[in-house]
Amino acid sequence: MKKLAILSIVFLSLFSCKDKKSVSDTVISEEISDEMVPQKTYAEISIAQGGEWVDGTRGHKEYNAGTSFKNVDSLQVPKEHTDHSWFIRYEGPGWENSQVGYRLYLDWRNAIDIFGKKVDSIVLPYVGQDGFDSYHEPSPWGQDILKAGNSMGIGGYGRVVADSVVHFQTVKNTFAYVENSEKSSSINISYEGWESGDDTIDLKAKLTIFPIDRYTKAELSPSDEITGICTGIVDHGVTFHKKEGETWAYIATYGQQTLASPPDNLGMALFYKLDEVAEQKKGDYEHLVIFKPTTAAITYYFLAAWEQELNGIKTEDAFLTDLDLKLQALNETNSIN
Template sequence: MKQIAILPIVLLSLISCKEKKSQQITESEVVAEVKETPKTYAEISIAEGGKWVDGPKGHMEYSGGTSFKNVNELQVPKEHTDHSWYIRYEGPGWENAEVGYRLYLDWRNAIDIYGKKVDSLVLPYVGQDGFDSYHEDAPWGQDILKAGKSMGLGGYGRVVADTMVHFQRVKDTYAKVNNTESSSSIYITYTGWETGNDIIDLKSKLTIYPQDRYTKAELTSSKAIEGLCTGIVDHGVAFHKKEGETWAYIATYGVQTLAHPADNLGMALFYKLDEVAEQKKGDYEHLVIFKPTTETVTYYFLAAWEQELNGIKTEADFVKDLDTKLSTLNSTNSIK
């Protein structure tokens, strides 16, 4: 596996001109580092040096952690839940030059967005200077999505009797990361996921590539169940839907970020028409509900923030970009 070496190049994007001069970094060193810096990155980082204790909110918390360390794989502790201060930014993260994402590796299982103002890799520094400092505006960007009770963007759960069920009851959760020269992936295995009258195992693979903003999502269920779904959080902005011959997309665009003041964000989901039973509005998100199957279902999701470097600035340009991707999917069955 290629070694990840990103510290100098990330710092070059974030430090001031005065700091650059003081470090006396030579042009040859910069060029060498750029060549070694990967174009995508994924990580899971856990706290160490502390211990699990009873927390004030009625669940266990990891207290007294002295630092974070990255791991290639993680058997999620039984004690871990939301806001238990154990996993840095609460789950795995993945990014390329344009955008970053993270998944809450707890009962919520939502996917959040890191809007980026720089074109370097930043995740190793997110959440290091205060557990949730990434909610605040920084030179690199910030967490820009309020997921609330939804699945966020491209998260997954199950609709049972018109109610969204997340991952409140799971026997075991295991995650690992894989970084290569051509992509970065998060693999998650949920064993004994209980929803309604069913108990299944679910495997998830989330992959980001060097180009563009999208993540490819692949879900594989051990049992064909109704209601397995994904979606986009509904913030009451413009909604778009378009169907092609074999693929379709839903998307939202408008002022729907956590930035101050809030600004424009576009979010989209691409899905195969023959894999989907229904697309409808749920309580908290625009839903895409898959047909029961044990075959792998595939979809793509993406976010486009207007503060990106060379980002998409208008709704018309966002829809144009989605239409181009939809055409590519319908002709080649892949965006990549």
Template sequence: MKNIAIISLFVFTLFSCKGKKTDSVNITLNDNAGARIAPKTYAEISIAEGGEWVDGSRGHKEYNSGTSFKNVDSLQVPAEHTDHSWFLRYEGPGWENSKIGYRLYLDWRNAIDIFGKKVDSLVLPYVGQDGFDSYHEPADWGQDILKAGKSMGIGSYGRIVADTVVHFQSVKNTFAIIDNTDNDSSVNIHYQGWKSGNEIIDLNTKLTIYPQDRYTKASLMPSKEITGICTGVVKFKEIPLIKKEGSQWAYIATYGKQTLVTPPDNLGMALFYNLDEVAEQKTGTDDHLVIFKPTIKTITYYFLGAWEQEPNGIKTQEAFIQDLNTKLEVLDKTNILK
């Protein structure tokens, strides 16, 4: 049964990195019968209110003097919006469960980032409320731990054209829809008129998180067959790539000191893909890449992060690889993680 998300301010108290008490936040859902439910997953997108678009110092429009943020169930991204235009709280949609959170930059970069969590509660309604990029600093709940740079981050998508990953610099319209249900939460994005190289397509994507584990299921639905649609994991110097193939599925992964934490600490990242859907796996300039075969069928893959500061989490590379191998066995047998 589908739920309507509401935010309730009680029970769970958060503190900033300086120890200053902030608003208490918790999340509840109302089901169709009106019963209050504490969800195990959550997704949101939040826009600034009370401001206006003005010419910015960086040569593009900025949303000026927004006084507060409002969650919305759906959004047509304004034509003026780009990176650091101050319109979207933490720059795009976010989704989480008790173990981990993710966010997608809903602009030309279109990278996916990781919110590492030190608590086993849902925290996204709090993140970014006390300053546009405050989530980069350590807090009691955790922080943004991944530097995506020019890459796709962890598990986002683009297209290889002439050995370069084309992000979403040229899109006619972008729509985002948030869906919170009893069983999972998802971010659905429709890119209308995405131009990459000499091709223009529509692309529907769905990013779903479940109550258990750390992974997100990604579904990509292109409107026509083109070569080069890809995903990947950000590449860091000195961090080797880990690879393994099963009978039907495979994974690529990295593990090591590859976080924004000071000093950097251990983070594992992995991406699972169906061998029948993939044309090539290779390393690019900024990403370890998985390149899909041309198709109009739904492309499905999974990605995850595992931070060593997560409560009762994975603390070593050996434990991380063991966890990945277990998931690979499940995928080979059932073709699904859920």
């Protein structure tokens, strides 16, 4: 971690969170590829410092005149924070391994987005440093490749109430912390007083990535039994697949559904345990998996496979073959990892 920390400190000191000055792609590429620490997974939360909360132009508070970003082990999300408030680098926590990266919007949207990677080294410390949303543009490491829109993105979570997905518009407190070890990296989030429909509950979420493969293991722990807790995959109108085994099943999409220019092929999949699920159906913005009421931990997996990934999956057939092998492993051992 030492070299990564040194590089991050040097890099962070160069930019303010809303600074639009760009860094040359050559510098970023060299720093990512040159003798990086042999770290296999990584998770982070990075917040702006040196500025202050002010009234913004979009009707909510914004963090203004930040001088740099600082990584923190944990974060009590400020009451002022919402979407596009310029406080959390790339708007929430991120996690990655050598093949793929993800981020969660730590605000009312609570969707999960994808960082497609063209390199096999750790890149998150550099993402969003040269302009708050610069990661939407192609770079040597890759880019943000998913348009979540009004959906939960890939593997995000919410609640179906009256046939609509309620996100996290009303939460009393949100607390997040990261864990990094040799075997995995995790984002842990505790939502206190989440209001949806006529119910108010607490919800704990843990999102874990492992050194090998593209999947994230998601674990949700509700404090009360309520109907409608759900996850899903954003629907971009491409090919949809569904397959059930004895105890586990998956839904998946494949096709030209990225933010790359022109759009290129991306496969997304979500694995779920059949006895934990009440219904799988099409929602307004995503393919939904709706869980049964429970206070036990709900476990599912999600993954993204981008064709520009280094040595990645290039065809729909290869993607489905990969999913079938994972489904077989889940049905035989109840685990992929």
